[in-house]
Amino acid sequence: MKSMSEYDFELNKICKIINEKKYRKIMVQIPEGLKIYHEKIVSTIENGTDAVVILSGEPCYGACDINEGDADFLVHFGHSMITEPGIPYFFAECRSNIDVLKVVEKSEGYLEKNVGVLTTVQHINKIGEIKDILEKKGKNVFVGKGGKRIRYPGQVLGCDFSSALSIMDKVDCYLYVGTGNFHPLGVSIATKKKVIAADPYSNEISGLEGLKEKILRQRYAAIEKAKQGERFGIVVGGKTGQKRLGTAEKLKEMLEKNGKNAHLISLNEIKPEYLLYLNYDCFVCTACPRIAIDDYSMYEKPVLTPVEIEILLGKRRFEDYVFDQIE
Ligand code: SF4
Known part of the structure; x- marks a missing residue:
């Protein structure tokens, strides 16, 4: 612990x-x-x-x-x-004082020449140090500036990869320093580039390619299953930073124009048991995008992101899949 x-x-x-x-x-x-x-x-x-x-x-x-x-x-x-x-x-913001030197040095052999560096707010004060270590190893290092929900260059949220996307044309790969797959998986899907995760606690290095492919297969299956559906429940989150009523209304209009029935549902906390007795064939989550992606197996009915509804209705190809982000 x-x-x-x-x-x-x-x-x-x-x-x-x-x-x-x-x-x-x-x-x-x-x-x-x-x-x-x-x-x-x-x-x-x-x-x-x-x-x-x-x-x-x-x-x-x-x-x-x-x-x-x-x-x-x-x-x-x-x-x-x-x-x-x-x-x-x-x-x-609870900065961590864990040393990143060892794991960043270890990551070098997994990285290409041009590297984008990313982390969470816990390690954001180490961004300069990470950059220095990699530059000394001969890498070209880039730290991207994010959108309005991102406070620090190089910072990522589970629903906002704007700092990674802003340097996409300059980098061959990303190094994410932090714990777990949650953030680097999002970067991997959002940027479609190689992502290496370096965990300073366990000193382990991992790639995200396998997990990304698995998740994309799940998303494809969820969209295919939802295509049979006629009645769609569009969930609007009640939490301040997750509320996307405008997006939900547009989705309702889009679904109805395509002959589907669609209702808006307001929820603060989104849990499988809250959706259990709502008689829809499929749900669309306009609140936290990670509910559809990460909690996939917890829900009986397909839960899609707004982008996935565009694919379902034939307005976007699956090859052009993008990660749902809150702007
Ligand atoms: S919307 Fe989801 S991913 Fe984004 S900050 Fe909130 S909990 Fe995290």
Whole structure:
């Protein structure tokens, strides 16, 4: 298990802000991966201030999901801001202090000459160091600037690969530094380029090609299955950074013009059991794009992304598949 000291929770800074501004009710949001530290976080804030902490017990997968509750100050851990909350806030991005040198050096042999470097907000302060290590090994290194939801060059979100796409014509491959397949898989599908993932915790290097092919086969099968469907349920997410009502309305119009029935469904949290009794042949998710891609096997009926509806209706070829991103 990772230890709490591996991350910078900025608790002293948070207490200082709360004391200076005399905030009294603090909403704390912690992503699932860091929730094991909730007791220490809550007690440190309560012991260091005169405030009461309300810990958000809902799952929190990204800064797209803001819960202000009845608080006068929001502290959101583990993500960089996407949309500004409606109350005063602090985003503690939880930088990791893990050393990346060893794993980046190890990745060299897997990389082409022109490399795009990517990571999450946890390791974003290491981007310069990663670049230096690779340049010393003779690589041409590029760090792309993202769109408006991306706060740092080289940063990726699970639904926003704009920093990778912005340097696509300059690079032969990408190096993603971080844990897990979630982000590099998205980069691999979005850019269609070679992606190497370097995990500084396990010191392991992996390619994404096999997983990308498997996911694309699943997506093809889901679209084919959905083609038989007549009734489509279009899910509109309730979370601030996931709401795409305009996209949902366009999809409804598009489906209806093509002789299908389509209804809009509002959901905050999207779970298989919430869709179970809704009598549609297929669902389209305009909220977090990862629900359709990563949770594929959890749903009985096909769940498609907006781009996949274009393919289903023959408006786009499967060869031109693009990853659904929130802009
Ligand atoms: S929409 Fe999904 S992938 Fe994007 S930030 Fe939110 S939880 Fe992450």
